[in-house]
Amino acid sequence: MQSSGIRQLATLRVGDTKNHKPHVVYLSKLALAIVKARAKGRAPEDLLFPRQPQKTLDKIRAASEPFSMHDLRRTFATIAGSRVPAYVLKAMMNHASNGDVTAEHYLHFGETELRAGWKTVADHIETLVKAKKPRARGAA
Secondary structure, eight states: OBGGGOOTTSEEEEOOOTTSOOEEEEOOHHHHHHHHHHHTTOOTTSBSSOSOHHHHHHHHHHTSOOOOHHHHHHHHHHHHHTTSOHHHHHHHTTOOOTTOHIIIIIOOOOHHHHHHHHHHHHHHHHHHHHHHSOOOTTOO
């Protein structure tokens, strides 16, 4: 991901996808803050994250339960699946319609619906993270 992919409205455009369809990810406030911090001082063509993400993943795996990248995708889908309509989730995950007439011809989700879906999932994840953080001594 290059720093030039950051949009004013907190979007990342992903061109190289499995189904060869461009994909837009709407960032939460927390995700945008992380991306902005990574982009600070970098040229637009510079990568935001290391070229070898495996080293980062190895560090995370060493401190957690074993997981695969597909586990993360399944977790996202599980969280979103109980919070957003199924067709919105399908669009959020950039899944192909595969002959689904309703999805291909009648349903077209715009930025408003997709951004709301991403926000719903992000809000839930942030709530879980905050609940797991240990409280400082003496905090009320």
